[in-house]
Amino acid sequence: MTRVFRFCLITAVIAAAVLFVPFSGSCQDEYDYINISEPFADKIPMAMPVFKALSEGDTVEQAAVNAYEIMQESLSYTGYFKMVDRKAFLVDPENQGITPKDINLKNWRDIGAELLITGGVRRKADVLQMEFRLFDPYRGSVLLGKRYTGSTGDQREMVLKFCSEVIRSLTGRRGLFESRIAFVGGEKGQRAVYACDFDGQNLVRLTDPQDIVVSPAWSPDGGSLAYTEYSDDHPNIYVFDLEAGQKKRFASYEGINLTPAWQPGSQGLAATLSFEGDENIYLLTGTGKVDKKLTDSWGVDVSPSFSPDGSRMAFVSNRSGSPQVYVMDLESGSVSRLTYDGKYNTQPDWSPVSDKIVYSGMKNGDINIYVIDAESGEKSRLTSGKGSNEAPSWSPDGSMIVFTSTRSGLPQLYVMTASGTDQRRLLDMPGPQKLPDWSPARQ
Amino acid sequence: MSGKKRQSQAVELYGADLRPSFWAVCVFASLFIHVAVLGFVAFSPWAGSDEQWRRPGDTIDVDLVSFNPETPAPPGNEDAQAGGESSPADTDDRGAPVEDSGEESSSDSGDGDEQAVAVKKGRSRNVAKGYDLKEPSSGDSSDSEAEEKEPVDPDKVLADAVSRLEEQAEKQGRSSVEDRISRLRGEVEDEDYRERLRQRASQGSQGAAPSGDLDPLEVYQAEVAALMKQNWAFSSDMAGENTKGLEARLIIKITGDGQIEDVWFEKRSGNSYLDESAYRTVMKADPLPPLPEGQSQYHLMLGFTPGGLRH
Numbered sequence: 236m237t238r239v240f241r242f243c244l245i246t247a248v249i250a251a252a253v254l255f256v257p258f259s260g261s262c263q264d265e266y267d268y269i270n271i272s273e274p275f276a277d278k279i280p281m282a283m284p285v286f287k288a289l290s291e292g293d294t295v296e297q298a299a300v301n302a303y304e305i306m307q308e309s310l311s312y313t314g315y316f317k318m319v320d321r322k323a324f325l326v327d328p329e330n331q332g333i334t335p336k337d338i339n340l341k342n343w344r345d346i347g348a349e350l351l352i353t354g355g356v357r358r359k360a361d362v363l364q365m366e367f368r369l370f371d372p373y374r375g376s377v378l379l380g381k382r383y384t385g386s387t388g389d390q391r392e393m394v395l396k397f398c399s400e401v402i403r404s405l406t407g408r409r410g411l412f413e414s415r416i417a418f419v420g421g422e423k424g425q426r427a428v429y430a431c432d433f434d435g436q437n438l439v440r441l442t443d444p445q446d447i448v449v450s451p452a453w454s455p456d457g458g459s460l461a462y463t464e465y466s467d468d469h470p471n472i473y474v475f476d477l478e479a480g481q482k483k484r485f486a487s488y489e490g491i492n493l494t495p496a497w498q499p500g501s502q503g504l505a506a507t508l509s510f511e512g513d514e515n516i517y518l519l520t521g522t523g524k525v526d527k528k529l530t531d532s533w534g535v536d537v538s539p540s541f542s543p544d545g546s547r548m549a550f551v552s553n554r555s556g557s558p559q560v561y562v563m564d565l566e567s568g569s570v571s572r573l574t575y576d577g578k579y580n581t582q583p584d585w586s587p588v589s590d591k592i593v594y595s596g597m598k599n600g601d602i603n604i605y606v607i608d609a610e611s612g613e614k615s616r617l618t619s620g621k622g623s624n625e626a627p628s629w630s631p632d633g634s635m636i637v638f639t640s641t642r643s644g645l646p647q648l649y650v651m652t653a654s655g656t657d658q659r660r661l662l663d664m665p666g667p668q669k670l671p672d673w674s675p676a677r678q
Numbered sequence: 679m680s681g682k683k684r685q686s687q688a689v690e691l692y693g694a695d696l697r698p699s700f701w702a703v704c705v706f707a708s709l710f711i712h713v714a715v716l717g718f719v720a721f722s723p724w725a726g727s728d729e730q731w732r733r734p735g736d737t738i739d740v741d742l743v744s745f746n747p748e749t750p751a752p753p754g755n756e757d758a759q760a761g762g763e764s765s766p767a768d769t770d771d772r773g774a775p776v777e778d779s780g781e782e783s784s785s786d787s788g789d790g791d792e793q794a795v796a797v798k799k800g801r802s803r804n805v806a807k808g809y810d811l812k813e814p815s816s817g818d819s820s821d822s823e824a825e826e827k828e829p830v831d832p833d834k835v836l837a838d839a840v841s842r843l844e845e846q847a848e849k850q851g852r853s854s855v856e857d858r859i860s861r862l863r864g865e866v867e868d869e870d871y872r873e874r875l876r877q878r879a880s881q882g883s884q885g886a887a888p889s890g891d892l893d894p895l896e897v898y899q900a901e902v903a904a905l906m907k908q909n910w911a912f913s914s915d916m917a918g919e920n921t922k923g924l925e926a927r928l929i930i931k932i933t934g935d936g937q938i939e940d941v942w943f944e945k946r947s948g949n950s951y952l953d954e955s956a957y958r959t960v961m962k963a964d965p966l967p968p969l970p971e972g973q974s975q976y977h978l979m980l981g982f983t984p985g986g987l988r989h
Contacts, residue, residue: 315916
């Protein structure tokens with residue numbers, strides 16, 4: 236009997252399986268499928284009606300206009316958004332409130348705005364209060380709502396804080412709007428380290444003019460800059476403290492002291508030294524003492540740049556005969572060559588958020604910016620056309636790149652998105668600008 | 679007595695000789711009945727639509743997406759208003775901005791599935807409220823609707839674009855301008871193609887036989903694909919990671935008059951920005967053109983793959 240029972244059971248299971256397998260499969264297949272692979276636009280349509288003055292007075296109106304302009308410029312700067320033309324608006328924002336209960340999102344859906352920002356400004360004596368909201372007209376939700384209070388002098392900072400929140404809520408990344416860019420500016424003999432905001436605003440000269448100043452590099456906390464300056468007839472590394480406004484000699488070993496790069500997660504930095512006769516990359520402690528010799532080859536090893544976790548380092552070596560980018564695993568000490576295309580690939584900068592490395596490479600006599608994946612080796616060119624494009628540096632969120640270009644004559648600073656679009660000049664400053672370094676996000 | 683004897687014999691015979699074949703018959707009969715019952719359950723018209731397979735009943739009242747001006751503002755807004763009347767705080771305040779209404783919604787957007795479910799329900803209600811929809815009876819409603827949204831004059835678009843690009847020519851270099859012009863030209867031509875498709879499909883829906891041998895549903899699919907593409911704005915930079923190979927897959931339920939009655943994720947891509955952008959695209963494309971005649975509803979699966987963006 237048990238044999239018969241088992242037979243029945245097995246038959247039933249098989250029958251069930253035969254019946255149900257094709258049936259559950261057909262759940263997937265019963266829909267027709269179409270594929271959409273080519274987006275029509277690569278920028279998100281965003282609507283931003285003029286900000287409202289919520290208290291009386293001309294100064295409030297002016298503050299609202301200022302805040303509006305700062306926000307529009309800052310958000311457009313990212314290259315993510317396309318601002319919907321004000322003429323297309325279906326409602327007059329002058330007659331509309333800024334809170335969810337005052338807004339009919341259908342009016343914004345109908346003009347194709349995927350995002351909507353409203354803002355209001357009020358002012359009492361010297362105190363400014365601003366509130367901003369980010370709407371998703373299609374989800375019908377408020378993605379973000381913030382109110383900021385500060386003195387009138389802090390307006391830009393408050394607006395940028397909201398911009399930062401907008402980008403964070405949409406992409407999960409932050410840091411662009413809190414960052415600065417350091418670079419070497421000025422004619423020969425008058426060179427100095429300068430710094431400006433992410434968008435070229437608030438330009439300041441940091442160091443005293445010198446004959447030769449090169450390779451400024453931000454510390455991980457953004458509080459100081461290491462750079463190389465010629466003094467006593469050889470290049471030495473200095474560290475400039477931004478808070479104190481003072482420079483301090485950091486490393487002045489015999490021979491050259493070049494291309495400093497801070498190691499994330501430590502106090503130390505890597506630099507090229509030649510006190511042993513050959514140019515190699517060494518790891519220095521926070522006080523400038525040699526901690527470890529990282530590279531040891533007969534050629535020149537320069538321009539270290541660390542991966543986000545500080546476990547790997549990209550650098551340039553001419554050990555194969557021409558300058559090429561290599562990657563070293565600091566744990567094992569193993570080195571692998573990353574670039575093979577062309578005879579001249581230098582100035583690597585490792586993305587602060589991924590395994591992408593930007594560098595400048597020469598091909599057919601043109602110097603351009605390339606991006607390469609440290610893992611797969613897949614690369615693409617980001618710049619083309621007139622002039623040399625060199626010295627790329629990532630923004631702290633990995634969304635943008637600053638670089639030097641001679642496309643309009645003198646070397647000047649330009650910025651672009653991480654995929655090479657929206658290239659434009661960073662700042663309007665006379666004289667050459669070189670060797671930019673984008674800071675980490677301000678803490 | 680003899681009868682009784684025979685009976686007991688028969689029982690014995692039944693127990694001994696007939697047993698194997700009888701059980702075999704029983705098994706196959708049972709199998710046949712099972713197959714028949716299961717088949718009936720599986721393919722019967724009362725088995726329920728696929729929605730019941732997917733939509734859990736207990737989330738019906740969670741309406742995360744409906745929005746209309748009548749609903750009271752979240753408490754944070756009241757704060758914002760009140761804050762204006764009270765004397766403004768000192769400057770230290772700006773370091774810690776007051777959290778406003780956004781907090782709840784933004785944390786919700788992280789939850790994929792629940793929201794997708796809520797969207798389904800909220801969506802079908804929203805259609806009535808939020809959208810000022812045309813009467814389903816008018817055959818070419820979708821045409822005028824779409825044209826209202828985007829009045830496109832190909833020549834003007836091209837001319838505007840060229841003049842704008844020429845202004846930038848000094849900065850960007852001539853070659854890139856030419857590239858962009860040719861790309862824009864391609865887009866304009868695409869627009870024409872879309873227009874032709876739409877006309878063809880609306881002819882089909884008005885009862886005229888579609889030209890050529892094209893299946894009306896295939897034409898409709900092509901039209902939907904073109905409309906989706908037209909409405910899709912996707913920034914690969916914003917997506918952050920390389921989106922090549924990722925796919926956000928949604929299923930839409932289209933009613934006879936072309937309205938998207940339902941939308942849900944069949945498969946999320948893993949990149950929340952891509953998922954959101956696909957969802958918005960569907961919302962923007964609503965309403966679609968009316969379905970071909972004879973079709974009262976239509977489920978269509980849309981796969982958004984931005985792989986074409988990166989070279």
